[in-house]
Amino acid sequence: MTKIAQAVKREKMAGKPSEKNVEKPVEKNLEKPSEMPSGKEEVKPAAEKVIDTTRSAVPFDTANIPGPKMARAVMPAVPGKMLARAKRPLLIVGSEVHDTDVLARAVAIGKTGIQIAAVGNAYTSLGDKGLDVHYINMHALASYLCDPNWKGLDGKGGYDLVVFFGITYYYVSQAISALKNFSNIKVISIDKYYHPNADMSFGNLKDDVFIAALDEVIKELPKR
Amino acid sequence: MQDLIYQMKVKKGSFVIEGLENVQINIGKITAEEEQVVEGPTPRPEIISLRNWDYRLLDRYNPVYTPTSDMCDYCTYGKCDLTGNKEGACGIDLEGQSARQALMTSVMGAACHSAHGRHLLHYLIKKYGEDHPIDVGPSNLKAPLTETIMGIQPQTIGDFLPVLEYVEEQLTQLLAAANTGQEGSSRDFESKALHAGMLDLLGMEVADIIQISCMGLPKSDEKTPMAEIGMGILDPKKPVVICVGHNIAAPAYILDYMDKNGQFDKIEIAGLCCTAQDMTRYNRNAKIIGSMSKELKYIRSGIPDVLVTDEQCVRADILKEAKKLHIPVIATNEKITYGLPDRSNDSVDEIIDDLVSGKQDGALLLDLEKVGELIPKLAMKIGPIRKAKGLTALPNEEDFKKLVAKCTKCLQCTRDCPQSLPIGDAMAAAAGGDLVPFEILHDKCVGCGRCDFSCPVDIPVLNVIEKAAQRVIREEKGKMRIGRGQIGDPEIREEGRNLVLGTTPGVLAFVGCGNYPDGTKDVYDIVEEMIQRSYIIISSGCAAMDIGMYKDKEGKTLYERYPGRFIKGNLLNTGSCVSNAHIAATTIKVASIFAGRKTKGNWEEIADYVLNRIGAVGIAWGAYSQKAFAIATGCNRLGIPVVAGPHGTKYRRAFIGKPYRKDDWNVLDGRDGSVVNVEPAPEHLMITAETKEELMPLLAKMCFRPSDNSLGRAIKLTHYIELSEKYLKKMPDDWHVYVRSEQDIPVAKREPLMKLLEERGWKIDWEKKKITEGPLRKVDVSFQPTNVPRLCKEVKK
Numbered sequence A: 001m002t003k004i005a006q007a008v009k010r011e012k013m014a015g016k017p018s019e020k021n022v023e024k025p026v027e028k029n030l031e032k033p034s035e036m037p038s039g040k041e042e043v044k045p046a047a048e049k050v051i052d053t054t055r056s057a058v059p060f061d062t063a064n065i066p067g068p069k070m071a072r073a074v075m076p077a078v079p080g081k082m083l084a085r086a087k088r089p090l091l092i093v094g095s096e097v098h099d100t101d102v103l104a105r106a107v108a109i110g111k112t113g114i115q116i117a118a119v120g121n122a123y124t125s126l127g128d129k130g131l132d133v134h135y136i137n138m139h140a141l142a143s144y145l146c147d148p149n150w151k152g153l154d155g156k157g158g159y160d161l162v163v164f165f166g167i168t169y170y171y172v173s174q175a176i177s178a179l180k181n182f183s184n185i186k187v188i189s190i191d192k193y194y195h196p197n198a199d200m201s202f203g204n205l206k207d208d209v210f211i212a213a214l215d216e217v218i219k220e221l222p223k224r
Numbered sequence B: 001m002q003d004l005i006y007q008m009k010v011k012k013g014s015f016v017i018e019g020l021e022n023v024q025i026n027i028g029k030i031t032a033e034e035e036q037v038v039e040g041p042t043p044r045p046e047i048i049s050l051r052n053w054d055y056r057l058l059d060r061y062n063p064v065y066t067p068t069s070d071m072c073d074y075c076t077y078g079k080c081d082l083t084g085n086k087e088g089a090c091g092i093d094l095e096g097q098s099a100r101q102a103l104m105t106s107v108m109g110a111a112c113h114s115a116h117g118r119h120l121l122h123y124l125i126k127k128y129g130e131d132h133p134i135d136v137g138p139s140n141l142k143a144p145l146t147e148t149i150m151g152i153q154p155q156t157i158g159d160f161l162p163v164l165e166y167v168e169e170q171l172t173q174l175l176a177a178a179n180t181g182q183e184g185s186s187r188d189f190e191s192k193a194l195h196a197g198m199l200d201l202l203g204m205e206v207a208d209i210i211q212i213s214c215m216g217l218p219k220s221d222e223k224t225p226m227a228e229i230g231m232g233i234l235d236p237k238k239p240v241v242i243c244v245g246h247n248i249a250a251p252a253y254i255l256d257y258m259d260k261n262g263q264f265d266k267i268e269i270a271g272l273c274c275t276a277q278d279m280t281r282y283n284r285n286a287k288i289i290g291s292m293s294k295e296l297k298y299i300r301s302g303i304p305d306v307l308v309t310d311e312q313c314v315r316a317d318i319l320k321e322a323k324k325l326h327i328p329v330i331a332t333n334e335k336i337t338y339g340l341p342d343r344s345n346d347s348v349d350e351i352i353d354d355l356v357s358g359k360q361d362g363a364l365l366l367d368l369e370k371v372g373e374l375i376p377k378l379a380m381k382i383g384p385i386r387k388a389k390g391l392t393a394l395p396n397e398e399d400f401k402k403l404v405a406k407c408t409k410c411l412q413c414t415r416d417c418p419q420s421l422p423i424g425d426a427m428a429a430a431a432g433g434d435l436v437p438f439e440i441l442h443d444k445c446v447g448c449g450r451c452d453f454s455c456p457v458d459i460p461v462l463n464v465i466e467k468a469a470q471r472v473i474r475e476e477k478g479k480m481r482i483g484r485g486q487i488g489d490p491e492i493r494e495e496g497r498n499l500v501l502g503t504t505p506g507v508l509a510f511v512g513c514g515n516y517p518d519g520t521k522d523v524y525d526i527v528e529e530m531i532q533r534s535y536i537i538i539s540s541g542c543a544a545m546d547i548g549m550y551k552d553k554e555g556k557t558l559y560e561r562y563p564g565r566f567i568k569g570n571l572l573n574t575g576s577c578v579s580n581a582h583i584a585a586t587t588i589k590v591a592s593i594f595a596g597r598k599t600k601g602n603w604e605e606i607a608d609y610v611l612n613r614i615g616a617v618g619i620a621w622g623a624y625s626q627k628a629f630a631i632a633t634g635c636n637r638l639g640i641p642v643v644a645g646p647h648g649t650k651y652r653r654a655f656i657g658k659p660y661r662k663d664d665w666n667v668l669d670g671r672d673g674s675v676v677n678v679e680p681a682p683e684h685l686m687i688t689a690e691t692k693e694e695l696m697p698l699l700a701k702m703c704f705r706p707s708d709n710s711l712g713r714a715i716k717l718t719h720y721i722e723l724s725e726k727y728l729k730k731m732p733d734d735w736h737v738y739v740r741s742e743q744d745i746p747v748a749k750r751e752p753l754m755k756l757l758e759e760r761g762w763k764i765d766w767e768k769k770k771i772t773e774g775p776l777r778k779v780d781v782s783f784q785p786t787n788v789p790r791l792c793k794e795v796k797k
């Protein structure tokens, strides 16, 4: 891990202004702005009227303030488009995926061909849905994702984007703090909570807004 | 090479030599008759003596850091932003800082247990003398950790003096390494953290052995009686004394006084947290309320009339909370004094008057004899007064209704709650007369009181929960088999072989605190599932208490259903937090008694044996404290993997193996030094799981060891597959990795599983029903797996 961490450090620091002083540190982290829509401005006004996922962008667990770099709050179209464009995205869902409405959205994303990592006990609800779904331990997954040589859950290669929802809040928050600090992988939370350790996140959402936001994400994904 | 240590141990005293009558010789210590042979290369290991072993572990089980803060504010250069593994002003990066945190946490925990041991040793030497013999039950290997680490075999409690001196010296060195401008390598920070963890095990062993030896606690007794446990067990009409913490010294005096004066039918006395464990070991009349999670809840109930604190796991607000209900707090240990006046030199009656009148909220009382006399007297006096006033923090029916109606469902309490509990929903249900959501919530609530500070409309949330849950609280009455102490040598002789060959699927050690992710009941459920599968369940501390909190349909607790011998399908309680040492030490006993491995000063060889051959796993499902982290880290250095609950990610460091990196799983064959690529066993050294459903198959998997014979492997594989199918609804993806031959496959499922292997590309000779191609390696009954080259008979080039 030392070598990996050093490589990450070099890469993250190379040619970048001091992150201490930037006002929107997360945007600085977007290495490919052309490929990665930058937020509200890209979202259709109609959708914006219906739901706004950038409100209440404060850590859901009040004291979960990791440091100067916290996730940029985004509208659903952003992760939607990024998922659609990613070469090898991974959706992670956990023990809070079982609710019928939430599960239906996980299945819908899986049906577009995006691979799913079912952490915790999520597999019990996803295993029989005909998806590319794999059980893995979240803590181990965080460790493997930090390893550039890891070949992924199916051995076919690493991931360029990680998106997640439906995982115990503090648990996934801790797990992705490893990715934030020791990997180059882009991490987006599309959970109903604001996740400061992700690169991008929704704010804290009411249940109905959360479901509507997931639908907005799904709308952006290519149909199979 | 073997070292010889000539131990010079002498009884204290003075003597005069014949002919030299004017010369008097004073001796602090007398020489010992016996010569002790150190058998391994590292007696009294210094900070780096075991670094090579640590590196072997760290290279396979890479530290995984999950910082809670991306900053460092240890020195005045900072705060430094280390996000993305940047360096701070002193040059440390986030990885280094995270490893430094691991070291600090481990040192803190080790210091806590060792200081506890030191306090007890002072007190017991004063009372019984240095020459009081060690007596832990039917064992030749009386102090396995002491032998393995120090290279000595202690005979008397005085022999532990140099042991604690060693621990204290090492801990000072380790703490020094954490200062800014000292260690900078994360790998070496981790090696030091492992060292601290090992010292923690040693400190705990000293503490428990001396109290077992001097205070008459059970000695390797598999049939200890049951103790009552739960928030509903005490008669609140009687004066109630509650002792909180971990150190038996003060409660022992109280129990003795009550015994002498026949007061057990007049006064209720119980403990919270590990003090409770040791009180029941000391005197069968003592009872147990529960873990630290019950502390605030029980105080707020108003039932306690006197609170006695010693050390560890005592809430920082205990005095403040007690004061509101006019419950005097008597602090009996220098480490926790709350700014209370030191009344050690005052008369018992004077102190009682001041406390009963409310002139003082509590007292610091370091004269334990006085504590023993004062507490029962105080309880008898203040009890009736408090009860007449009906003091409780819980609202009455009318106020309860008003309070729940006030809730605006703003979610602020949920956001502050470490368990993210749906309090607003429960408030709404209660407003409609339905208390069930609150009753469910009560079990999941860890009683931290954070929610009280969040509510914008000033609802005392925890009090409301507790009021709503009164029905279930009254029924909270369980049974726990009293802490037995060590596992005796005869039990090891009987079971060691089954463990090493794998025919007992594993030893699961349930340890740690009550910070469970989804309620106390989970621990019961997990233990019930695993014990029915013949795992040996050993427990200690708060986990041991919580296991006894629930009953089956016939009204029986798990302790009543399963016996307490160290054999498969049994449920053991070793005792309090410091009794954790015996769980770790059991693996040393197996290595020594079953396999004849030398112990004295021979940590690396023993740990290597444990890692490769003993399917023991620690489960700290509700661990919260630095002590629990230190215990886990110590177990890791001894080759015992640990799984924590999801809150364990907030420890910020795990040791996770990468099964896809094949070379990480090379071991040597001790017979000739040849390299053998083995299955990832154990796959991790420290990891967390999100839910109990995920935990159970993971535990089964973590019990695989390279040394399993085919029968043992088939048994372990059966449980791994069945638990995964039962709780995750799937065949494990990696089950085949653990198959070395058709003999490793459970007989009942052999054919269908072999078909699955064929689908994976393995070659099967169906006529002979044999696997001809596919496994990583063959079963070899004489295989001597080791990670230490010097332990190989003949090292292959």
Ligand code: SF4
Pocket: B413, B416, B417, B418, B419, B420, B421, B423, B444, B445, B446, B447, B448, B449, B450, B451, B452, B461, B462
């Ligand atoms: S006391 Fe219970 S409900 Fe309140 S914040 Fe703590 S765990 Fe949550």
Ligand code: SF4
Pocket: B406, B407, B408, B409, B410, B411, B412, B413, B414, B423, B424, B427, B454, B455, B456, B457, B458, B459, B461
């Ligand atoms: S903080 Fe108070 S008002 Fe808000 S949901 Fe909790 S109990 Fe209700």
